Amino acid sequence: MSDVIGITMGDPAGVGPEICVRALAEMGEGDRARTRIYGNLPTLEAARTALGIDIDLTGHVVDLAVEGAPLPWGQLSPVAGDAAFRFIEKAVRDAEAGVIGCIVTAPINKEALNAAGHHYDGHTGMLRSLTGSKAAYMLLASERLKVIHVSTHVSLKDAIERSTTERVLATIRAGNAHLKRIGIPAPRIAVAGINPHCGENGLFGTEDDERIAPAVAAARAEGIDAAGPISADTVFHRAYGGGFDLVVAQYHDQGHIPIKLVAFDTAVNVSVELPIDRTSVDHGTAFDIAGKGIANHGNMNSAIAYARRLVSGGRAQ
Template sequence: MVERKPILAITMGDAAGVGPEIIMKALKDQEIYTSCCPFVIGDAKMLERADKIVQTNLKVNRIKKVEDARFSYGTVDCLDLDLLPPDLPFGQVSAEAGKAAFKYLEKAIELAKEQIIHGICTAPLNKEALHKGGHHYPGHTEILAELTNTKDYAMMLSAPNLKVIHVTTHVGLIDAVKQITPERVYTVIKLAHETLQKAGYKQPRIAVCGINPHAGENGLFGYGEEEEKVIPGVEKAQQEGISVFGPLPADTLFFRAIRGDFDVVVAMYHDQGHGPIKVLGLEAGVNITVGLPIIRTSVDHGTAFDIAGKGIADELSLKEAIRQAIELAPRSTNHD
């Protein structure tokens, strides 16, 4: 094996959304080809349709195996699964599109397990379409975890000056509080610590949010959730030498993190972590699944059915997701 540019599989996501459009727009950037070898897993006809809409004038090269890819700027290599009708409506929930989005991801995981690719970058899928297509998962993260037999994983969001990792994600608020345990808090702290160390942080500074306003303020708010659920996990991590602080009030913690006091924030539930990231701009956020045996990054926005097919979707989040996948990916595969 030799060191070379990483090979990245970009999954097309739900073709009724903006996925094909932002992929074609992103791969119009020649700089991507100087630092990685990208190819798309999806339906070539959907990419060709998107190209006519966004007018990138890129050629779509249908391939049946990765070895046939050209990895040449001006050509978008597509591992063509050919699952969708050419007239798939834009902006509508479709069982066909949901099922296809699952198949694209499944194929990417298969290639990653075979060490043919270095990483996966995912365009958005639609959860309702995914369910209609017979795959009852909350989202990409849970599919990836199950198909790679990963027990301990977490969602990390990354934007300029702010990284957030989540203890719970796609569950209701009441269920989220129930699911928060000292063991889970400790696990997420450790995942954050190990991930940032691999990215070059010698001693990452990790801040942990409280559950209640003012992190409970010594029992004034809530029913002792911080003392019961959060503090034991933090203390266990501290005993192992991890630089972790908290629980701290979330209403000021994110400001401090953006200012540079901390390298990553541990959020207790979905909106606590997602809100601050998205305030910084939807185009800036990237979703990273932490704890998997493979590298996976994603845009931090949805399928945008309301603007699908109009050619106005912003590709910057996908380009940033590709950039971060390049940084995290190993440099050798069986394909080498």
């Protein structure tokens, strides 16, 4: 596996260019030599100017043309949406070819993406489509809490329907394999219930007994240290306190809210079970502050650090 990290610039009108440039500028010489930004050079130069940073971007940018670049900061446009897609597409192809070992994605704007004719619900769906993968799971990782999701960008009604025994079991397996890969030999996995108090024996719904409990039993039969379903109002507190290495959340907000409460600026979004590796910042394009040179790049640093851990075989660097 290549040890080069490929950072996609994200929406050219958002804060992606700034956090990419600032992260690159702070790297040591060795790490910088193993980093490429998939984006647009005029936009990155404009971001460098906004930041007041003196760094030579030569040799660190896979430069893709964007009509009218640099585009106005903070303005939604299909041109920017199409550019964001092309940056990712090029990085995916290079990852598939072994040119880079992991993709780190800066934020995209879903409205701009769809306005450009690229109809995806976000990075994960796009990456699944570009790689031809049948499944991909969103895992949010922080120092004390890690969460993997059975479903993400769907309505709550659809999310309940997606929490089938088969899908919950597949999510448990995916999370278990990923944690083993990053150096946790016997992951302790908690599976959150979907109903209040896991349904209270059918009083508040039967999905936990009929769908989730059988998935946990099947995982345990395979030798996975899985527990649940556990009421969602306590399971994240228990995991944060060290009781579990990973929580399987049944839907988007169930997993995102606790992570963003305890690790808003440091949590990393990891795509699991794709044929390529990808990590991401866990924030948006922040159009309201784009181009002002004030965007916090701490989350980008965390995503890059996790990516380097993946390309080094799970070892912390």
